[in-house]
Amino acid sequence: MTARVLDGVATAATVKDELRARVEALRGLGAAPGLATLLVGDDPASRSYVAGKHRDCLEVGIASIEVELPATATQTDVRAAIRDLNAAREVTGLVVQLPLPTRIDAEAMLEEVDPAKDADGLHPTNLGRLVLGVDGAIDAPLPCTPSACVELLARHGVPLAGADVCVIGRGLTVGRSIGLLLTRRGVDATVTLTHSRTPDLAAHVRRADVVVAAVGSRHLVRPDWIAPGAAVLDVGITRERMLANGRARLAGDVHPGVADVAGWLSPVPGGVGPMTRVMLLDNVVRAAERAAR
Numbered sequence: 001m002t003a004r005v006l007d008g009v010a011t012a013a014t015v016k017d018e019l020r021a022r023v024e025a026l027r028g029l030g031a032a033p034g035l036a037t038l039l040v041g042d043d044p045a046s047r048s049y050v051a052g053k054h055r056d057c058l059e060v061g062i063a064s065i066e067v068e069l070p071a072t073a074t075q076t077d078v079r080a081a082i083r084d085l086n087a088a089r090e091v092t093g094l095v096v097q098l099p100l101p102t103r104i105d106a107e108a109m110l111e112e113v114d115p116a117k118d119a120d121g122l123h124p125t126n127l128g129r130l131v132l133g134v135d136g137a138i139d140a141p142l143p144c145t146p147s148a149c150v151e152l153l154a155r156h157g158v159p160l161a162g163a164d165v166c167v168i169g170r171g172l173t174v175g176r177s178i179g180l181l182l183t184r185r186g187v188d189a190t191v192t193l194t195h196s197r198t199p200d201l202a203a204h205v206r207r208a209d210v211v212v213a214a215v216g217s218r219h220l221v222r223p224d225w226i227a228p229g230a231a232v233l234d235v236g237i238t239r240e241r242m243l244a245n246g247r248a249r250l251a252g253d254v255h256p257g258v259a260d261v262a263g264w265l266s267p268v269p270g271g272v273g274p275m276t277r278v279m280l281l282d283n284v285v286r287a288a289e290r291a292a293r
């Protein structure tokens with residue numbers, strides 16, 4: 001058996017085509033969406049991530065607003081910049097790029113973001129709405145990587161209703177929130193959340209129809225952990241040695257040998273990552289659509 005590829009690049013391209021049509025419709029209503037990013041300091045990785053988000057915006061017609069503050073910026077400076085962007089009518093989505101300088105309370109700054117403009121979908125208000133939203137539409141931004149995982153599976157026809165899903169990792173970005181999406185009525189998966197302190201982790205994983213590996217531990221998930229035919233989403237990333245082109249070589253949480261056992265497997269890179277970025281754009285467009293209503 002060779003696993004079929006959960007192709008995040010091709011799927012993201014399809015979603016971008018859909019977003020272009022929605023953005024064009026919003027422009028016709030005079031309600032064009034706009035993404036603002038706030039970058040504090042000059043961390044090379046952060047600058048690269050921000051540039052990628054704005055390239056994605058350009059592809060689908062979303063306006064880009066880039067705000068940068070020096071590494072010497074104070075917490076008061078950062079708070080003032082966020083409040084200005086909250087008030088800007090042209091901004092329908094806002095990202096405060098992490099990490100912030102260590103002297104700045106990142107959690108407090110993220111809570112300053114207007115929940116309606118929370119492009120990452122991780123504001124406490126929006127996570128609370130997700131907790132409450134067992135069924136029906138959730139009229140709030142969704143966490144990008146969990147929604148990317150669900151969308152990637154759905155668009156490849158991987159059934160989730162009645163499926164046993166094992167999530168490895170309890171971080172806020174994925175582990176703590178993806179179960180809320182997967183267990184909603186209409187999705188109807190059964191989710192087990194595991195982590196580094198889970199006894200006999202491999203045994204939990206072997207029982208799963210779908211595995212979501214989101215730890216950031218290189219090749220943690222071995223082929224003998226996976227039930228034949230299971231769908232495996234490789235979310236965690238480890239940056240290894242630099243390549244000749246100056247970029248880091250990426251490794252996932254899933255051992256390459258899993259491809260010989262699984263029914264579906266998302267690659268690293270090219271799997272969940274591109275979908276996470278496009279779901280951020282979806283949050284920005286949805287915010288503009290809500291405002292237009």
